[in-house]
Amino acid sequence: MPDTPNSRATRQRKQKLPAPAEATEGRQPRGTRRKRETRTRLLDAALRLMAEKGIGSVTINDITEAADVGFGSFYNHFESKEGIFAALVEWVFEEFADTLxxxxxxxxxxAEVVAICVRHTLARARREPVWGQLLIREGFSVHALNWGLGQRLLRDSQSGISARRFVVSDHFLCLISVTGIIFAAIAAEMHFSASVTPAVQGQKPSGLGGQHFAERAAAVVLQALGLKRVEAERVARLPLPGYPEIKVCRAKPRVR
Structure with a gap:
């Protein structure tokens, strides 16, 4: 039977090979994967260095050396040290804030929202000390209130004031005080969870780094926002939603 235009077109469509992207079932090209891996190594190195020294004491050369990446390759991913810091903040804090x-x-x-956020933040700092170190070191910087965590605390405290759940005389100074409580609690939690010396262990019965530390810290934060002690402690001990699943910010030491 002779071919008709329609039958030829149908057969050509059936014989057409899949496009390269379809043939690899959506796998990214090697160059794209390598670029993503290099960017992650740079971020991971910047996280560890900036948590240890602070952004002002870290150079681009420090970051590329720690990441084992060529100096020039840095600029394929970031325009400057400030650029990688901004990306780092988004990488390690913004996603966590969204999860909260x-x-x-x-x-x-x-009040319950604030308590949950405080408890999860302390729990993550204990699980991931490098993350906690960076939060403490840069938490009082000029960038702090622009971060996701800072913006959420500002929003949630204002929400509580508007609802007359929180009673504060000076919102901004209260926010600074609350932030200080959270950072001090993180530092204490990290210190006592990592310490195994008898001298430090002897301090634990006094309450430092003891049981329900995150709940106790959350209760103090709520009291700073105007709740009575009994109510603050009740809210701080309510059942806690499951821990956030974090897929970034591993910051494990690189094996040479």
């Missing part, structure tokens, strides 16, 4: 929002999305009480 999801965990607290079904809550209507601003």
């Amino acid at each position: 929002d999801r965990l607290a999305s079904g809550l209507s009480d601003p």
Whole structure:
């Protein structure tokens, strides 16, 4: 039977080979994977160095050396040291802040929202000391209130004031005080969880680094926001939604 235009077109479509992207089932090209891996190594190195020394004491050369990446390759990913710091903040803090929002999305009480965020933040700092170190070191910098965590605390405290759940005379100074409580609690939690010396262990019965430390810290934060002690402690001990699943910010030592 002779071919008709329609039958030839149909056969050509059936014989057409899949496009390269389809043939590899969506796998990214090697160059793209390598570029992503290099960027991750730079971020991981910057995280460890800036947590240890602070952004002002870290150079681009320090970062590329720690990441085992060529100096010139840095500029394929970031324009400057400030650029990688901004990306680092988004990488390690913004996603965590978004996760906290999801965990607290079904809550209507601003006090419970703040308590959950404080408890999860302390828990993560204990699990990931490098993350906690960076949070403490840069938490009082000029960037702090622009971070996701700082913006959430500002928003949630204002929400509580508007709802008359929180009673504060000076919102800004209260926010600074609350932030200081959180950072001091993180530092204490990290220190006592890492220490195994008898001298430090002897201090634990006094309450330092002891049981329910995150809940106790959350209760103090709520009291700073105007809640009575009994109410603050009740809210701080309510069931805690599951721990956030973090897929970034590993910051493990690189094997040479």
